[in-house]
Amino acid sequence: MIVLFTDFGLQGPYVGQVKARLLAEAPGVPIVDLFSDAPARDARSAAYLLAAYMAEFPSDSVFLSVVDPGVGGDRPALVVRADGRWFVGPDNGLFELILRRARDVPRVWEISWRPERLSASFHGRDLFAPVAARLALGEPPSGEERPAEEGRHLDWPDDLARIVYIDIFGNAISGIRASVLDQDTELRVGNSRLKRVETFTRVAQGRPFWYENANGLAEIAVNMGNASEIIGLRVGSEIAIGGRGKITDSE
Amino acid sequence: MIVLFTDFGLQGPYVGQVKARLLAEAPGVPIVDLFSDAPARDARSAAYLLAAYMAEFPSDSVFLSVVDPGVGGDRPALVVRADGRWFVGPDNGLFELILRRARDVPRVWEISWRPERLSASFHGRDLFAPVAARLALGEPPSGEERPAEEGRHLDWPDDLARIVYIDIFGNAISGIRASVLDQDTELRVGNSRLKRVETFTRVAQGRPFWYENANGLAEIAVNMGNASEIIGLRVGSEIAIGGRGKITDSE
């Protein structure tokens, strides 16, 4: 299975062009759109999202992961092997949390292969898609292995106390794994102090709260309402983590 | 064929996560997105839409139908067999018109199976998708059959004289089957009185009208214009049904 995780947008031709390339090079391999609207040009936010959402996919899934503001520059292109899955994309921190949280020994290759025709602006189609297709067919990564410790972003926190994605209902997903927070931890965003609940239906309509979403991240929501509009949240908004009276700084 | 009818939104990971689960459990079964933007959290409007749009799909298609504001609460999960097709989703009226209009004897099961890991907020992925996958593979419904007369919404009208969907062009789809309206029936929405026409090209540009859409519903449109903006319509807007001078109340 090839899983697309990009900021290419749903509109326009980009995702379709990538799929056409994948279908041509790896016929019959199923393709799934995970995110087409990952945080645009924001590799750090995207890194926390990818690490949380990749876990449910089958072993040997190939994640074509492109949030790539540096396209056309000289950032390397990578293949990563971690937790039994493949990741293909730019070397800009997008795989930092995958590497950091891997339960096996992760491996990293720099892709040296270049296609005959490489556009300056669309490596997702021209470079990353053919590489992902070949991995999906069981071929080994083309390129030179490098130490998994190289080019890391060790200054990034283990959990990012910021909003990393706002969904179509206005729910605001944070970069914090709910499992690192106590049951009675409050989250503070803007002027709001939010308690944890188990499910939407246990909260009065219109009241903001946070909960562990279906992929293990702390998510801010309002029952039958748009949390992001009500509280005033966007990707990047800071979250302060409290609990038993204590509020710690975000990040 | 598995057909997705949800209010999960096009953005974000939700539809992709459902598809990944379907592909894992029913490899090779084609998946079609019918609506990803069914009326959000509005099972009644969605019910009229689903009943009108399901008819063109092949026999034994499985409709994974999730408009589910009560997720995480105690509403049962259902499998419905009607008109030679399968429907999987929450017990909240979403299948009311399917059941009421069935030309065969419809059957209903309460899904008793639960997955090993059931999130509180994403039954579409965790519960309904695996059930739909198994039906698509030809397995019988898991769970207890219950009388098709149970838990019905008999107070809902046979045709809903309200807008149930507004499409990207601003066309406003009603919950009324055009076949129940006379050729000379006028529809009244807001301050507008609309006549029926056969095709867009027979109407002057900018003029609102109604017509029988390609799925048999009465739809309000403006040739080369945005009917919803021009008239001021949204999902839920009431429609008064007239004809030969007579205007009857909506609903």
Next chain:
Amino acid sequence: MIVLFTDFGLQGPYVGQVKARLLAEAPGVPIVDLFSDAPARDARSAAYLLAAYMAEFPSDSVFLSVVDPGVGGDRPALVVRADGRWFVGPDNGLFELILRRARDVPRVWEISWRPERLSASFHGRDLFAPVAARLALGEPPSGEERPAEEGRHLDWPDDLARIVYIDIFGNAISGIRASVLDQDTELRVGNSRLKRVETFTRVAQGRPFWYENANGLAEIAVNMGNASEIIGLRVGSEIAIGGRGKITDSE
């Protein structure tokens, strides 16, 4: 491979309904969404976009191409064979640039076949999809061949000096092939004079420029910014082409 190029919108049921028809009539043939948001009801702008984006697809791909403001009227339905590919859609100029730029001798058929049930408003599903499915299965076009010179739009320019598409990042794609412009050609839109650059990363953030996009069209962009909003562009905006001091009229 069947490639969808339509203005049906991503929202709503339309693309899914077309795919269901294709899957039923040509099971196993891969379907790719190229554009679901081609310039709405604007066959001329769409024609320049289609001609630029079809080139990368494999030989014998079938392009189901529907930008069809005249649906329900009496415009003929066409099959076009050009550059080793098939095109199916309305006779309104959508294939003008495909025909004009063809490197082989293009052929055109008028589709005489009609389905048992043809809705007035959705020929994409009812007429064009079954025709495309049969071509994808290797069947010959149904209908009468007509001279490829008939019904042409020879008054349309070879390159359209207007914006034909604005992508989700605000990049504005023109109908001009970059290959017809000198390296030092400036483009003038509104009050802006834009120089050509090779890649985004060579330009200061916030500065507008133009470049050859990954499909060979001149595209106006801003590094890390929304060019359309900053400059004030929409589909149809005129572009003046300059170079070495000379500015020529658009179109």
